[in-house]
Amino acid sequence: MVNLKENKHRTEHKQIESIPAPKRAYISLNQQLKKSFSPLVKAGDQVLKGQKIASIKEGIYSAIHSPISGKIFSIQDSPHQVLGKGKAIIIDNDFQEKSVATYLRTQKEIDSLDAQELRAIIRETGIVGLGGAGFPSYIKLTPPRPIHTLIINGAECEPYLTCDYRIMLEKTEEIILGIGLIARCLGAKDIYIGIEDNKPKAIEKFRSKGQGLKVKVLKSFYPQGGEKQIIKNITNNEVERGKLPFDSGVVVQNVGTALSIYEAVYLNKPLFERVMTVTGSCLVNPKNLKVCIGTPIKELIDFCGPLKENPAKIVIGGPMMGIAQNNVMTPVIKSTTGVILFNKKEAQTTDEEPCIRCAACVRECPVGLMPCMINLASIKQLWPQAKDFGALDCIECGLCSYVCPANRRLVQSIKMAKLEAIV
């Protein structure tokens, strides 16, 4: 495991700011689930802030809510952070801030809710995992077998990103209430929060405020916040190969998810905005921002501007697992954790050289694979051999490519083998 240069200093001391809602929001109908959403509105319709505008009916249910009030401009292809392009509902903001009728639940009401009712609220408000995967939370909160351990992931091991750190500092009580709700859904007895030791203030806050919450200090290394890694490092047990954390009685939730579950239950607020980090050496004022879903990243960059130099690469997500963008109009979706602007020097690409079998990738692989061997198999399209070397166990953390002195595209070829081996 590797200690990466963190570059969190640019934003870790900056309070979360709210960026004004965009003039035009692009609500992507694809939020990183297998199925895309079906719109519930059509061009010309008036929508209110918080109104449900799209949902998935078959399979795993999920919903999207409008972050603004205004008029539907159209439903058309727009840039997408992963797919490149995808259908989106485009809403013109009327700046009236008209919300759907809502009310705050009282503590008494909340105490009387049972697990089933809590899950229904979390389901209806469209809460998804905010750590990056974007999987609907109510599914994770409906375990098929008893859960004894709940782990709240506050590791934030990706360099540059500080949004989880900031909410842990600024929204400690809310997160703790959210964790209580999650624990109630699961019936979990052991509740841990894992925080890396490079965030001493957050550790201190949770230690002093979180009753019944065991704060686990984790070493700062990448990929400490990976689901499998954090389970191993907190419970000392591993998730069996090919199985889910459920199967060993563990559920992991991100701190951001806990916060949005708090907001859903206590404030009756659907998930239409989130906190994310906008950073990079190109920006004069990198920030932690509270952003409406559907805001194009161009507006975030302008808000943190002016630019010191033109970015050569714009990445959505963390620098290790994020996705490079070719369009600054790409909108934020629920699972967007950050935007990073790299300058020309940082974005420099390198040529692949022959593997010298230095075994750096073998030493560093957090799941014990031999990335260089899977790479060779993958290049020769020997998919069964790639599978033999454990390609399917890859968590795609990218550490092998990071450490490779020959700049080989290891994780990319493993992902390729993974896709081919499954077919």
Next chain:
Amino acid sequence: MNKPLIVNSWPHLHTKESVKRIMWLVTLSLVPTGFMGVRIFGWNSLWVIAISVSAALATELIFQLLTRRKITLGDGSAFLTGLLLAYNLPPEIPFWIPLVGSFFAIAIGKQVFGGLGQNIFNPALVGRAFLVASWPKYMTNFTRPFNYDAVTQATPLALLKEGSLEPHLSYLDLFLGYRGGCIGEVCIWALLLGAAFLLIKGYISWHTPFTYIGSVAVFTYAFGGKTGLFTGDWIFHLLTGGLILGAFFMATDYVTSPLTAKGQIIFGIGCGILTSVIRIWGGYPEGVSYSILMMNAAAPFIDRYTKNRIYGSK
């Protein structure tokens, strides 16, 4: 923001490490022992080193030109092969020996397999094995230390084999390198200095060299004695021959050794046993280079059976 953006896949960060950097740092770690070799055996050693390195570079260049591949002389790998071959040669040899040796090492040992990273055997040792097999007379003709007029002498290991070891050779002499031998193998402290640098910087791990040297010590102590079991002079065996050079700089060659820690331990012990067997019962006085070559052949096999444990498996 009008310029096109670079789009490539994750990760978007990369370590400063490169193949080039590793090769040149390993070369750097070999400078002290080369310096001491020249001091002990005279300027002729420097010529051997220069010819060997130049021939290696020239061969690499010719092959890359002929096969229309990218010219990669700057990556330091051919330089390193030439240097290691020179370190494995006696100081007083005809100038064409390192020339032919380096050509063979790069051409047959490396390029015919497809160049850097593709070879099965350590190229420098392939070159040396070829020279020993072809011109044994020159390859076993060693100079007496600090005798710059080329008075020759057999190595301590050869004398041991003949049973006529000079008794005056102390461990300290051996440690300082005041004995007959190859240019880069004699000065133990200089080799250890370079090895410590590589270990501390993490360019080599302890697994192969320590198990290699350890198993030679145990084996020669147990079976190397003339008067029965457990009477062998194991310290002598560690300090003579090419063991220290081989264990730290040749057996640890990335390309030709196993990938996992487990594999490297097996590799090291295998090298140690083979070296001891050759030294004690074999026809040659020294067995380091052959034992490493033999274990090189076994490396892919070792790799197959020493995979790391995958997360979540039983």
